[in-house]
Amino acid sequence: HPLVTTGALGLVLGHPFDTVKVRLQTQTTYRGIVDCMVKIYRHESLLGFFKGMSFPIASTAVVNSVLFGVYSNTLLVLTATSHQERRAQPPSYTHIFLAGCTGGFLQAYCLAPFDLIKVRLQNQTEPRAQPGSPPPRYQGPVHCAASIFREEGPRGLFRGAWALTLRDTPTVGIYFITYEGLCRQYTPEGQNPSSATVLVAGGFAGIASWVAATPLDVIKSRMQMDGLRRRVYQGMLDCMVSSVRQEGLGVFFRGVTINSARAFPVNAVTFLSYEYLLRWWG
Numbered sequence: 001h002p003l004v005t006t007g008a009l010g011l012v013l014g015h016p017f018d019t020v021k022v023r024l025q026t027q028t029t030y031r032g033i034v035d036c037m038v039k040i041y042r043h044e045s046l047l048g049f050f051k052g053m054s055f056p057i058a059s060t061a062v063v064n065s066v067l068f069g070v071y072s073n074t075l076l077v078l079t080a081t082s083h084q085e086r087r088a089q090p091p092s093y094t095h096i097f098l099a100g101c102t103g104g105f106l107q108a109y110c111l112a113p114f115d116l117i118k119v120r121l122q123n124q125t126e127p128r129a130q131p132g133s134p135p136p137r138y139q140g141p142v143h144c145a146a147s148i149f150r151e152e153g154p155r156g157l158f159r160g161a162w163a164l165t166l167r168d169t170p171t172v173g174i175y176f177i178t179y180e181g182l183c184r185q186y187t188p189e190g191q192n193p194s195s196a197t198v199l200v201a202g203g204f205a206g207i208a209s210w211v212a213a214t215p216l217d218v219i220k221s222r223m224q225m226d227g228l229r230r231r232v233y234q235g236m237l238d239c240m241v242s243s244v245r246q247e248g249l250g251v252f253f254r255g256v257t258i259n260s261a262r263a264f265p266v267n268a269v270t271f272l273s274y275e276y277l278l279r280w281w282g
């Protein structure tokens, strides 16, 4: 289906932005977005921007089904109105928020291992397949998963999962509130929002939720990288405190600009697919 293709295309085009974000959050060698992009391009070529992309592409269908499925069904339980009745009897924002939080909470567990592997691969700065140079620590996503399992145990695959859950529970609530709020604002009562409205509301929902999620996103990424060589942080709180001590409060907004640029198109397409699927099957 064209929407699935567009969704995958959105992820592919958004991935370079994600890689720059992850590097800015976890490495100290870059002075900013442009410096980071130039260095990646020089040392690793264009391919450097696409490291760690295969697992997000492969897992997005599952992760998004959990997210939107749990959200939609929790809303069904809370409001006792079906998808079709929802336009005539719109659910309250409290219900939308609670359903979003539930979806975010459960989605975080499915996402955690895939996200960890993505972050580990994105942070490998070795140029790809250079004869003579030492190979990178992880050869690919499956090798990365197996190595983490071997070196850090099964729990190693869930490193940073707690921070990820805290990041996503309230911010997925914000995600759906922003989306619904904007749709209602620009749609005549009782009607379905137009495609243009869905795209714009979805885009802004992505930005709003990612801005709110950024402080814990930084901590999550740092926790995921911890344990690679030796443990630096005792836990999430220790990570927060030492990050602020060393880099100031600004550390909580590392990567927010580039991530917002990514979030708009990716989430515009995500919500368009969601609305189409609801109208066909709902």
Ligand SMILES: C[N+](C)(C)CCCC[C@H](N)C(=O)O
Residues within 6 Å of the ligand: 167, 168, 171, 172, 175, 206, 209, 210, 213, 263, 266, 267
């Ligand atoms: C809640 N939080 C902002 C973390 C995520 C919201 C949805 C994320 C979406 N799959 C994307 O990749 O942008």
